[in-house]
Amino acid sequence: MSKQRDDSSNRSTGRRAFLTTAGATAAALGLAGCMGGGSGDATETSESDEMDTESDGGDSDTTSSGMELEDSMTIFHAGSLAPPFSEAEPDFEDEFGVDVTREAQGSVASTQKITQQGRSADVLGTSDFRLIRNRVLPDYGDWYAIFTTNSMSIQYREDSPGADEISADNWWEVLTRDGITIGHSDPAVDPGGYRAVMTQQLGAEEFDGERLYDQSTYEQLRENSTVPTGTETNLEGQLESGELDYVFYYQSISASSGLPYVDLQPEVDLSQATSEYANHYAKAEVETDSGTFTGAPIAYGITVPGVAESPNAGAKWVEYFGTEPGRAVLEELGLVPVDPIVVPASSEDAVPDNVMSVASAQDSLGPLEL
Amino acid sequence: MATGAETRPWLERLGRTPLIVAFGVVQLLAFATAYTVDSPTLYAYFLVGSVAVAAYALDGSAFVVGAATLGSVLVVALGLPLALFVARQQPGLIAEKALDPDVHRVLYLGVYGPLLAALASLAFGIPLARLLADGFPGQPFVESLVDLPLVVPHSVAGIIILFGFGKGGAFPSVSVLGTMTGMVLAMAFVSAPYAVNATREAFESIDDRLEYASRAHGASRFDTFRRVTAPLAVRGMITGGVLAWARAVSEFGAVAVVAYSVKFFYLPAGKRVTAQHAPVFVYNTYLQGGLQESGAVAFLLLAVSAVIFLIVRYLTDSGGSTGGIQ
Numbered sequence: 001m002s003k004q005r006d007d008s009s010n011r012s013t014g015r016r017a018f019l020t021t022a023g024a025t026a027a028a029l030g031l032a033g034c035m036g037g038g039s040g041d042a043t044e045t046s047e048s049d050e051m052d053t054e055s056d057g058g059d060s061d062t063t064s065s066g067m068e069l070e071d072s073m074t075i076f077h078a079g080s081l082a083p084p085f086s087e088a089e090p091d092f093e094d095e096f097g098v099d100v101t102r103e104a105q106g107s108v109a110s111t112q113k114i115t116q117q118g119r120s121a122d123v124l125g126t127s128d129f130r131l132i133r134n135r136v137l138p139d140y141g142d143w144y145a146i147f148t149t150n151s152m153s154i155q156y157r158e159d160s161p162g163a164d165e166i167s168a169d170n171w172w173e174v175l176t177r178d179g180i181t182i183g184h185s186d187p188a189v190d191p192g193g194y195r196a197v198m199t200q201q202l203g204a205e206e207f208d209g210e211r212l213y214d215q216s217t218y219e220q221l222r223e224n225s226t227v228p229t230g231t232e233t234n235l236e237g238q239l240e241s242g243e244l245d246y247v248f249y250y251q252s253i254s255a256s257s258g259l260p261y262v263d264l265q266p267e268v269d270l271s272q273a274t275s276e277y278a279n280h281y282a283k284a285e286v287e288t289d290s291g292t293f294t295g296a297p298i299a300y301g302i303t304v305p306g307v308a309e310s311p312n313a314g315a316k317w318v319e320y321f322g323t324e325p326g327r328a329v330l331e332e333l334g335l336v337p338v339d340p341i342v343v344p345a346s347s348e349d350a351v352p353d354n355v356m357s358v359a360s361a362q363d364s365l366g367p368l369e370l
Numbered sequence: 371m372a373t374g375a376e377t378r379p380w381l382e383r384l385g386r387t388p389l390i391v392a393f394g395v396v397q398l399l400a401f402a403t404a405y406t407v408d409s410p411t412l413y414a415y416f417l418v419g420s421v422a423v424a425a426y427a428l429d430g431s432a433f434v435v436g437a438a439t440l441g442s443v444l445v446v447a448l449g450l451p452l453a454l455f456v457a458r459q460q461p462g463l464i465a466e467k468a469l470d471p472d473v474h475r476v477l478y479l480g481v482y483g484p485l486l487a488a489l490a491s492l493a494f495g496i497p498l499a500r501l502l503a504d505g506f507p508g509q510p511f512v513e514s515l516v517d518l519p520l521v522v523p524h525s526v527a528g529i530i531i532l533f534g535f536g537k538g539g540a541f542p543s544v545s546v547l548g549t550m551t552g553m554v555l556a557m558a559f560v561s562a563p564y565a566v567n568a569t570r571e572a573f574e575s576i577d578d579r580l581e582y583a584s585r586a587h588g589a590s591r592f593d594t595f596r597r598v599t600a601p602l603a604v605r606g607m608i609t610g611g612v613l614a615w616a617r618a619v620s621e622f623g624a625v626a627v628v629a630y631s632v633k634f635f636y637l638p639a640g641k642r643v644t645a646q647h648a649p650v651f652v653y654n655t656y657l658q659g660g661l662q663e664s665g666a667v668a669f670l671l672l673a674v675s676a677v678i679f680l681i682v683r684y685l686t687d688s689g690g691s692t693g694g695i696q
Contacts, residue, residue, distance in 0.1 A: 108657045116661045186630070189657040228547050229630045230654060237529045237627065242538030243547035290658035 067354060070122075070310035072099040075317065076110040077125035079233050080150065080192070080250045081300070083333045085125070092320055098313045106190055106231040107131055114140050120307045122314030127250075128191045129301025133344075133370070136305060142350035144303040145359055146370075147321050147341040148330050151271030151298065152199045153251040155236070155261040160245040163260070171262050172203055172213045175246055176220040183244035184225060185232045188288035191298075192232040196248035198284035198295045199268045200225070205283045207267040250298070255334030271336060273297040273365055296368055299338070304352065315352035322358035344370035393424060405457050414450055418442045456669065463666040472645070473667060475636060477674055480648030483550065483632070484618030487557035491565035491614045496607060499566050500595070503573035516566050519559050528627025531556050546628060553629035553647065557618035564613035572606020573599065608686050612679070619675055622649040 077085055082104040089100050103110070107126035113119045115135055124141075126132055132144040154171055156163050162174035175182055184196030200221045203212040228238050235247045236257055251269070254261035266272050270281055277297065284295030302321065304314035318341075320326045327337040343351050345361040364370055397417065404413035418439060425438035467473050498516070502509060519527060533539055535546045535555060546552030576599060584594040600607075625647045636643040646654065648671045656664035 106657070112657065112660070116656075186654070189654050226548060227631060230626060230650070230657075234525070234528075234627050234630075238532060238536075238547060240538075241529070241532035241536035242542075243532055243536040 067312045067315070067352075069096055069098055069316055070313045071097070072101065073122040073310040073313040073317065074120070075100065075102045075123040075125065076113055076119075076121040077102065077104055077123070078107040078110060078127040078300070079104050079231060080127050080252055081125045083252060083256050084148075084329045084335060087333060088320065088326060088329045091325065092317065096313070096316055098310075098316070100317075108189060108191075109231075111135050114305050114307060120309050121305055122308040122310045123302065123317045124305050125300065125302045126191075127298065127300055129299050129370075130296075131191075132301040132303050136303060137347075140307055141303050141305045143343060143347040144301045145318055145322070145341045145343045145351075145355060146299045146338055146365060147302050147318070148300045148338055149271055149273055149298050149336045150300065150334075151251045151264065151266075151269035151336070152195055152248060153254040153261045153264055153269065154246050154248055155239060155254045155257065155259050156246045157239060157242070157259060162245075166262060168262055168264060171264070172217055172221065175224060176217055180224050180245050181243070182221065182225040182246045182248065183228050183235055183238060184248040185235065186227050186230045187286050187293070188290045190231045192249050193227065194286040194288065194293045195270055195298060196225075197222075197286045198270060198281070198293075199248060199264065201284040201286075202268040202270075202281065202295065205280065207280050212265065212268065250334075252334035270295065270298045273299060273338065273368075278365075278368060297365075299365065299368065300335075311352070315355050318352075319354045319358055322355065342370070346370070393420075396420065401453060401457075405454070410450065410454055414446045417446055417450075421445075455665065459665060459669050460662060463662060464669055467663070467666045468670055473651075473670065474638070475643055475645040476648050476651045476667070477670060478636065478638070479632060479634060479645045480619060480651075480671060481674060481678065483553050483634075483647060484557055484561075484615045484621075486550075486554045487561055487618040488565065488611045488615035490554060490558050491562040492569070492607060492611050495562055495565040495610070495614075496569050496600075499569035499610075500573055500599070502566070502570045516563050518563075520563050524560060524621065524623025525627055526623075527559050528556055528624035531559055531624065531628050548629055548631060548633065550629075550632055550634045553625055553632050556624040556628040557621055560621050560624055561614035561617035564617055565610040568610030568613055569603065569607050572603035572609075575606075576602045605686060608682065612682050616675070616679075619671070620649060621647070622653065626650050626653075 075085065082102075085102055085104075089102065092098065093100055103113075103121075105113070107128060108131065110124060111126060111131050114121060114124060124132065124136065127150070129144055129146050132141065137144070154166075154175075156166065161180060162177060166174045174180070185193035187194035187197055200218060203221075204215050204218040205211060226244075228244065229235055232249045232253065235244070235249055236253070236259075238244045239247045239259070251261070251263065251271075263269075266277065267280060272278070281295035281297060286293045302318050304311050304318060308314050321330065321337075322341040327339060330337040341355075341359045342362050342365055343356070343359045345363050348356070348361040351359065351361075362370060397420070400416045400420070401410075401413050404410050404416070421442035422435055422439045425435045429435070498512075502513065502516075522530070531546065531552065535541055535544065535552070537545075544551055546555060580598055580602070581594055584598045585591070589597065629647065630650060631644050631646050633642055633644050635641070636645075645651070648667075652664050652668045652671065655667050
């Protein structure tokens with residue numbers, strides 16, 4: 001008998017303890033939201049009511065071009081676009097009365113959500129426009145725009161070995177020392193990964209008759225490099241925990257993190273969308289299980305997929321990043337806006353009118369065929 | 371009222387096994403039909419309906435029919451997606467993946483890593499479970515700590531492991547990033563609660579008087595544990611171990627952060643190789659090759675896991691049932 005009473009009281013304390021735990025962990029979950037980087041999909045619906053009047057005013061603007069905005073829209077985008085997109089979201093919602101929901105993931109995963117999982121989004125933004133050109137067109141969309149570029153950078157901790165000496169002029173010397181661990185994401189599944197390898201390769205290639213370092217330095221860099229993650233979102237945590245000493249990722253991430261970083265030479269940072277640089281970048285070639293990638297300027301692509309449920313609002317978002325307020329946000333967060341945004345001439349007819357009004361149609365971007 | 375509980379005479383004559391087989395065959399046929407006419411919804415209704423009819427035929431009481439019908443809704447929610455997943459697989463692609471040596475390594479690591487994690491969880495979890503079953507000062511605090519990993523988001527669990535055991539944390543000389551140690555630590559972090567809780571429940575269900583009797587006859591506490599308590603709780607320990615193992619097999623978030631690719635000693639090749647934990651590999655296959663290819667690998671993992679589950683269940687059913695005092 002006494003055993004039974006014992007049991008039941010035991011069980012009830014167990015249950016109480018569990019509830020306490022659950023409560024305490026709500027805080028941890030909140031923390032998770034912060035650490036998840038781009039995955040905070042906060043939408044601000046509360047303001048949509050009072051904005052109705054304003055958005056009507058805005059509509060009269062747009063109805064001249066025969067466009068009425070839907071009430072809500074969904075955006076799939078690369079993790080590295082999370083800072084500018086979340087920054088622009090409240091202003092965009094206020095101005096146009098559209099409730100924006102965002103899902104940040106790797107560029108490849110974001111693209112596959114549309115092409116493989118049959119999901120619908122009104123905007124798709126990727127860190128390499130070729131993903132849209134090769135995988136989304138022509139079945140899931142008709143056009144795309146190149147709206148921003150980014151550059152590669154090296155981030156480190158204050159106490160990383162060699163941190164007090166490193167600069168743009170000697171980073172390869174510090175990074176090739178014994179016992180240094182360099183991290184970058186997986187080249188096979190993440191553009192940020194193969195671009196990190198390209199940056200390392202380009203330092204050993206001549207540009208204007210000079211190169212930063214020789215082939216053996218490049219090999220030592222590769223020797224010190226490890227691939228500790230699929231996508232770049234985990235790298236910062238791994239760097240801070242002390243497991244990695246230096247990480248290669250986009251300058252837009254480095255600039256918004258609190259840690260120090262090295263702003264790399266334009267001949268290795270893949271940021272310049274001109275013929276001269278693009279020809280140089282093309283010397284880099286990375287072989288992975290999922291194919292061979294050739295070096296090119298980091299050109300971000302954006303589109304309104306054919307499966308969009310709110311295509312007008314989607315086009316409005318693209319237009320927003322082709323105009324001054326959007327460009328300001330991109331610049332503020334370490335990206336380099338393309339001005340004006342570029343659409344391929346071959347699909348000019350498919351581009352929505354409002355996007356075309358801020359874009360220039362081209363056959364190529366430098367040596368990059370569109 | 372009591373009539374419902376009695377076995378019906380015709381059921382007695384028929385025996386249970388043929389009935390179960392017949393029911394299974396009918397379900398399989400119905401599912402195949404619904405799948406070929408491309409409306410799995412129909413099968414969902416059929417399953418719930420057929421369970422209700424079967425419950426009525428076998429038992430007849432309103433309570434059992436109601437309970438079986440409601441229960442079958444959950445079975446539909448759990449089983450139908452799995453059945454559709456299996457039905458959608460392309461046999462050719464599965465065969466191709468099954469022969470791929472890369473996939474072999476992944477499956478090996480995907481079974482072996484979690485096994486180490488489950489064994490570690492049990493080795494240190496059983497003593498803890500024994501103490502928790504007895505009770506001690508500060509027990510609620512320890513209990514909460516043990517349960518905490520159940521609610522920590524998994525990628526955060528990975529970061530916690532990195533900060534705790536990385537170069538900036540405790541044991542800086544032990545490398546965790548991309549090593550077997552890190553993978554097992556990450557897995558143990560998320561799966562240990564299952565091992566501890568299941569074992570503890572087993573200890574709690576043992577009658578205290580058996581232990582008193584053993585002690586009164588002069589056995590030491592160690593002997594009592596070895597000869598009385600532990601054998602009686604062995605099924606709970608195995609259940610806990612299997613749960614912990616299964617949890618570790620399916621772990622993605624924590625492992626992807628701590629040990630994205632793992633260097634380990636691969637017995638069939640007799641050397642150290644690098645591979646990824648199965649869920650990480652499945653996700654990467656999805657990113658590189660799409661849904662069909664990743665589905666084929668996931669199917670293989672599912673099949674291997676199911677076989678291991680069945681083996682463990684079979685072994686514990688025959689061996690564990692004696693589980694009493696020798």
